[in-house]
Amino acid sequence: MAAETHVLAPVTATRKLDWSRLWPRIAAAVPLALLAVLLPAHSDTFGHVGAYAAIFVMVGLSMNVLTGYTGQISLGHQAFVGLGALTAANVVSTGITPADPFTFGIGIVCAAAASGAAALLLGAVALRIRGLYLALVTLVFGSVFADAIFTLPSLNGQDAGVSAYRPTVFATEYRYYLFALAMVLLCVYVDVWVRRTKLGRGLVALRENELVASAYGVNVLGYKLLGFTVSGAMAGLAGGVFAFWEQEFSDKDFTSVAGFNLAITFVVMVVVGGLANRGGVIGAAIFFALVSPISPVLQALANHTGWGTFYGNNKFYISNVIGATLLLQTVVMNPGGLGQVIRPFARWFRGHKFTLHDPDGDAGAGALEGSSVRA
Amino acid sequence: MSVLEVRDLTIRFGGLTAVDGLNLSVDEWEIVGLMGPNGAGKTTAFNCITGFYKPTEGHVFYRDRDVTKLPPHRKAALGLGRTFQNVGMVKSETALENLLTAQHTHTGYNAVKGLTGAGTVRQREKDLVAHAEAILDLLGLADIRDRRIGALPYGTLKLLELGCALATDPDVLLLDEPSSGMGPDESHELGDRLLNLRQELGVTMLLIEHHVPLVTAVCDYVYVLNFGKLLAEGDPEAIRNHPEVIAAYLGGEAPDALAETELPHDQEELAEVTHS
Numbered sequence: 278m279a280a281e282t283h284v285l286a287p288v289t290a291t292r293k294l295d296w297s298r299l300w301p302r303i304a305a306a307v308p309l310a311l312l313a314v315l316l317p318a319h320s321d322t323f324g325h326v327g328a329y330a331a332i333f334v335m336v337g338l339s340m341n342v343l344t345g346y347t348g349q350i351s352l353g354h355q356a357f358v359g360l361g362a363l364t365a366a367n368v369v370s371t372g373i374t375p376a377d378p379f380t381f382g383i384g385i386v387c388a389a390a391a392s393g394a395a396a397l398l399l400g401a402v403a404l405r406i407r408g409l410y411l412a413l414v415t416l417v418f419g420s421v422f423a424d425a426i427f428t429l430p431s432l433n434g435q436d437a438g439v440s441a442y443r444p445t446v447f448a449t450e451y452r453y454y455l456f457a458l459a460m461v462l463l464c465v466y467v468d469v470w471v472r473r474t475k476l477g478r479g480l481v482a483l484r485e486n487e488l489v490a491s492a493y494g495v496n497v498l499g500y501k502l503l504g505f506t507v508s509g510a511m512a513g514l515a516g517g518v519f520a521f522w523e524q525e526f527s528d529k530d531f532t533s534v535a536g537f538n539l540a541i542t543f544v545v546m547v548v549v550g551g552l553a554n555r556g557g558v559i560g561a562a563i564f565f566a567l568v569s570p571i572s573p574v575l576q577a578l579a580n581h582t583g584w585g586t587f588y589g590n591n592k593f594y595i596s597n598v599i600g601a602t603l604l605l606q607t608v609v610m611n612p613g614g615l616g617q618v619i620r621p622f623a624r625w626f627r628g629h630k631f632t633l634h635d636p637d638g639d640a641g642a643g644a645l646e647g648s649s650v651r652a
Numbered sequence: 653m654s655v656l657e658v659r660d661l662t663i664r665f666g667g668l669t670a671v672d673g674l675n676l677s678v679d680e681w682e683i684v685g686l687m688g689p690n691g692a693g694k695t696t697a698f699n700c701i702t703g704f705y706k707p708t709e710g711h712v713f714y715r716d717r718d719v720t721k722l723p724p725h726r727k728a729a730l731g732l733g734r735t736f737q738n739v740g741m742v743k744s745e746t747a748l749e750n751l752l753t754a755q756h757t758h759t760g761y762n763a764v765k766g767l768t769g770a771g772t773v774r775q776r777e778k779d780l781v782a783h784a785e786a787i788l789d790l791l792g793l794a795d796i797r798d799r800r801i802g803a804l805p806y807g808t809l810k811l812l813e814l815g816c817a818l819a820t821d822p823d824v825l826l827l828d829e830p831s832s833g834m835g836p837d838e839s840h841e842l843g844d845r846l847l848n849l850r851q852e853l854g855v856t857m858l859l860i861e862h863h864v865p866l867v868t869a870v871c872d873y874v875y876v877l878n879f880g881k882l883l884a885e886g887d888p889e890a891i892r893n894h895p896e897v898i899a900a901y902l903g904g905e906a907p908d909a910l911a912e913t914e915l916p917h918d919q920e921e922l923a924e925v926t927h928s
Contacts, residue, residue, distance in 0.1 A: 466769065467767050469769070470766060470767045470768070470769040470773075471766075471767060473766075473769075474759070474761075474763070474766030474767070474769075474773060474777065475756055475759045475761070475763055475766055476763040476764075476766050476767065478745075478749065478752055478753040479753070479756060479763070481742060481744070481745065481753075482742050482753050485742050485743060485744060486740060486742065488704060488724075488736070488740060489736070489740040489741060489742065490725075490753075491703075491704075491723070491724035491725040491728065492702070492724060492728055492733075492734050492736070492740060492817075492820075493725075493728060493756050493816070493820060494725050494728035494756045494757035494820060495725055495753075495756050496723075496725045497725065503763055503764075507767075
């Protein structure tokens with residue numbers, strides 16, 4: 278009956294290709310793409326670090342779906358990444374021989390599925406609570422889940438560390454980097470379509486006002502769960518890629534202090550990047566991924582200035598210090614994060630005129646206001 | 653056949669009975685007004701009808717189907733559109749994005765399929781944009797298409813919210829004070845607009861409204877609530893001259909009605925509840 282009132286007939290819209298709007302995209306995308314593909318080819322180290330950055334970007338996008346769009350905070354995301362890594366490694370579980378590509382693929386898919394399911398579980402708990410309490414529940418979920426499951430000897434290689442050998446196709450660091458990059462592109466693709474379709478609009482609506490969202494017909498509980506699941510699946514995918522990154526890892530990467538450190542880094546990353554801002558989050562994720570690889574450079578610098586011993590003793594905390602500083606700077610002075618800083622470029626990239634003045638008002642600050650990060 | 657029927661609707665919050673045994677019905681093509689002084693329970697009644705509150709007693713029927721227990725999003729999908737007293741829209745988004753969000757139940761694809769970015773999804777998205785633009789044109793809001801709504805003036809927001817409610821493709825539209833924040837001219841214009849909408853889209857409406865000229869101009873029938881109870885009902889002209897209604901709004905005493913009304917008693921009760 279409601280359909281009868283549909284008098285405003287749907288018009289089929291068409292849009293022509295417009296080169297004047299298109300060229301900025303090409304001008305910006307081509308160098309970036311070349312940089313992303315060619316720079317890690319420079320050496321094994323670059324490829325290795327590049328793949329690590331790719332993993333962080335995937336986690337960043339995962340946090341972006343959850344915190345940026347859905348407005349839910351997670352201080353337990355390391356559990357989803359870890360679960361993905363352990364799942365992938367155990368599914369492939371070849372001991373010392375390289376995995377065959379098919380099993381490898383299955384392992385990666387299982388990683389995403391397992392973490393998606395775990396996130397659904399957390400989401401089901403999180404439906405009734407918000408703000409600070411949600412933060413606490415996710416924190417406890419993350420550490421308890423990780424400490425309880427990851428320490429099972431049958432899962433973590435009898436406490437000796439898990440090995441996950443890559444298939445021969447991805448044997449070199451550069452090739453594995455290209456695989457990780459492809460997975461990043463997959464996540465970006467999903468993120469783009471989350472934002473462009475009803476899922477993203479529903480999530481943003483419920484982030485800002487659950488009553489309004491349900492008046493629009495959004496199933497608030499269902500969409501929250503979906504937000505958690507998509508986010509968890511992305512984190513699991515990142516974990517799967519991580520498992521084969523060094524081909525050997527320990528469950529201790531995701532439990533207790535190391536795990537908590539990761540969880541904090543993930544949250545800081547998405548806030549500093551700019552909530553609900555894809556470009557900003559990607560940028561911040563790359564930055565935080567590079568903090569530990571450039572540690573030797575900082576060490577050399579410290580040695581040179583006479584702070585070598587001090588730095589050596591405390592380098593474990595360096596990413597926390599940087600993260601805390603940037604977080605403060607963001608929340609106090611720049612609530613839209615990196616995304617706000619790069620917004621003029623992003624607008625230009627989309628084919629608008631380059632201007633520092635934001636004609637549409639600021640969305641980044643609004644995104645932060647709506648999310649439970651403020652709560 | 654009545655499109656919307658409310659039978660013996662009662663909701664209590666602790667000791668306070670916010671809506672007490674409300675009966676009302678809205679027929680096809682009617683515009684029905686719901687009036688009453690502040691705190692009379694109008695918005696609470698709206699929230700019960702649209703599923704945001706669970707009524708303590710009573711039933712809500714939509715086209716003879718008992719929808720009392722359905723959650724709000726299911727009711728929205730059925731065709732019960734609503735607006736909010738203090739403008740309910742997504743503030744960080746643009747006018748167009750809000751209209752797209754409002755078409756949530758009419759996208760024609762499910763949320764997971766949307767993530768694949770398939771050809772049909774793209775096509776449907778274009779259709780949704782075209783439909784949103786048609787609504788903007790209909791309301792004369794085409795120039796705010798890409799403006800973030802956080803910064804727009806209140807009157808424009810109320811109008812756009814009406815557009816969003818229309819975008820949910822409602823069968824019955826529940827409007828909570830659509831003319832608040834508007835001047836006399838604007839609310840006169842709004843009245844014409846509502847009548848036109850009924851003419852063009854065949855939408856049945858139930859509106860909470862204080863602005864008497866607007867109620868007189870658009871409503872076919874009016875219910876008046878006071879302290880959660882139905883005080884009077886009738887056509888707008890009769891309501892305007894109803895002594896109890898005048899008394900309720902102006903706080904005075906209508907001599908010939910005073911004997912029957914339990915007003916002072918209710919007031920005491922209310923005061924007790926609010927002070928405890």
